[in-house]
Amino acid sequence: MSLAERTRELDAADPLAPFIDRFDLPERVIYLDGNSLGALPRATMPAMERAVREEWGKGLIRSWNDAGWFDMAQRIGGKIAPLIGAAPSEVIACDSTSVNLFKLISAALDMRPGRKVVLSEPGNFPTDLYMVAGLERQGLAVRRLASREELAGTLDEDVALLMLTHVHYKTGALHDMRALTKAAHQAGALVLWDLSHSTGAVPVDLGGVNADFAVGCGYKYLCGGPGAPAFAYVAERHHADLAQPLTGWFGHAAPFDFFDDYEAAPGVEQLLCGTSPVLGLTALEVGVDLIAEIGVERLHAKSRALSGFFLKSLAESGIALDLVSPSDSLARGSQLSFRHEQAYPICQALIARGVIGDFRAPDILRLGFAPAYLRFADISEAARHLAEVLTGEEWRRDEFNRRAAVT
Ligand SMILES: Cc1ncc(COP(=O)(O)O)c(C=O)c1O
Ligand SMILES: Nc1ccccc1C(=O)C[C@H](N)C(=O)O
Structure with missing residues (x-):
């Protein structure tokens, strides 16, 4: 089964899918920083x-x-x-x-x-x-x-x-x-x-x-x-x-x-x-x-599925990154962190593509998988963007190498 087909199946079977619409997220943004600032509920x-x-x-x-x-x-x-x-x-x-x-x-x-x-x-x-x-x-x-x-x-x-x-x-x-x-x-x-x-x-x-x-x-x-x-x-x-x-x-x-x-x-x-x-x-x-x-149990189950799916999608794109988070989803929270010398500009290049994660000094790219408002389609898309940023060395661009005050 192709990645696209699998993604569609996972989203169709996701019991939490109806909740995604209870959040107000901008179009064309894949938000992988809910572990730093959670998204806006529509009811807020x-x-x-x-x-x-x-x-x-x-x-x-x-x-x-x-x-x-x-x-x-x-x-x-x-x-x-x-x-x-x-x-x-x-x-x-x-x-x-x-x-x-x-x-x-x-x-x-x-x-x-x-x-x-x-x-x-x-x-x-x-x-x-x-x-x-x-x-x-x-x-x-x-x-x-x-x-x-x-x-x-x-x-x-x-x-x-x-x-x-x-x-x-x-x-x-x-x-x-x-x-x-x-x-x-x-x-x-x-x-x-x-x-x-x-x-x-x-x-x-x-x-x-x-x-x-x-x-x-x-x-x-x-x-x-x-x-x-x-x-x-x-x-x-x-x-x-x-x-x-x-x-x-x-x-x-x-x-x-x-x-x-x-x-x-x-x-x-x-x-x-x-x-x-x-x-x-x-x-x-x-x-x-x-x-x-x-409910936390359902959130946890989806969080584990999302981060696992990200790792799989990344692996299928042929990208190998240094994962510093535990590889066992039961041993980690709702995030994946990768060590890379160029973590800061990589993160900036992703943000420019609408994939918002964060950088933690000195060399960590941190991607959060807040399970309440992410689709599996967001996950495979994010993995594709990351693979493209890396293979195209997009992070070399000057604009991605200027450090902001808040990372
Ligand atoms: C583990 C942990 N403790 C505390 C804080 C923050 O505390 P405060 O809201 O007081 O800035 C954070 C994030 O900012 C955190 O990740
Ligand atoms: N409060 C903030 C204000 C601005 C930017 C980030 C934060 C964070 O909360 C960071 C988070 N605690 C972290 O785990 O890095």
Whole structure:
């Protein structure tokens, strides 16, 4: 069977095909960067319009009560919860992933007096490592990095927290969440998982693996829009001992009593700091609703099929590239990363052809396969474009070799 025939068959048999039209993607764009900024759901515009015109414009301050603004962060957290194996009361949508990392790393250190080490791996997403550096500068933490293979062996009585990104942003490699959580607990440490590249793409069972803390982005697979609020998870068993340092009034037990003294709200509400970004949350809720409707299991199955099909299509075009992602689709997230000296201009040449992936310095071409809005036809087309860029050495053109600020 020809590649074109196989592609048509796969699209015809795709149970998620009807959802593609629920997203508003430009014509002639093949979007392989949903792992960085998710696509726009069609329902987002009307929801934003309503929030701005009606709730803000007409409801004004009354909308904090009447339009459900006040408990939006909890409500959306509760909708994210089943996507990551958590109870609704364990998740809240707030702040950025970076800020949530700070709050939870700090809270974890507080729960392990006498221990200061935050253990992570070199090459973890920079903000995760930088947030520990900030606490280190305050004398509150000691950062320790160990390679994947050495992590478990490095867990000793000084480690307060093991902090890892479940799906590696650059390679897409998955950590064994269950085994590492268990190893950390055996060493008396707590665990914080960054689920930025997992949520809405691969199944996660925070409750099942007994995880302590987690954070994740709202703007990637959850399609919450640029700079969407992030989320934070704290296992129920830690709620009573939770004490985070950004003690803003929205995290107070009774913010509208306007007391002088801080008293933390019970549960994850304590993680709120300042006023919730209502418009950002409005967009996030639409994305979360849509991804939840499709369902993580189905998304995961399609993501594996898409990335596998890309590799096959590429191989059939005679192109051999250095794949740095695990070749087993069960061992990776929803992306494929290739190492190439010319990864930057190759990525630019692809973008010029309408195939949007990204480049991760120094030499990674990263292609994301957000399963909610990609067709198998997009995948074989993208592979064809990549093969043509490489065989025609299109990446040599000057215009593809000028580095932009954001890659
Ligand atoms: C693993 C990971 N953590 C955190 C972030 C981002 O955090 P923030 O939204 O605070 O910029 C990203 C991507 O930007 C990421 O890939
Ligand atoms: N927040 C961004 C703003 C601009 C450009 C990219 C991002 C990303 O999120 C990058 C992503 N975290 C990554 O895995 O590389």
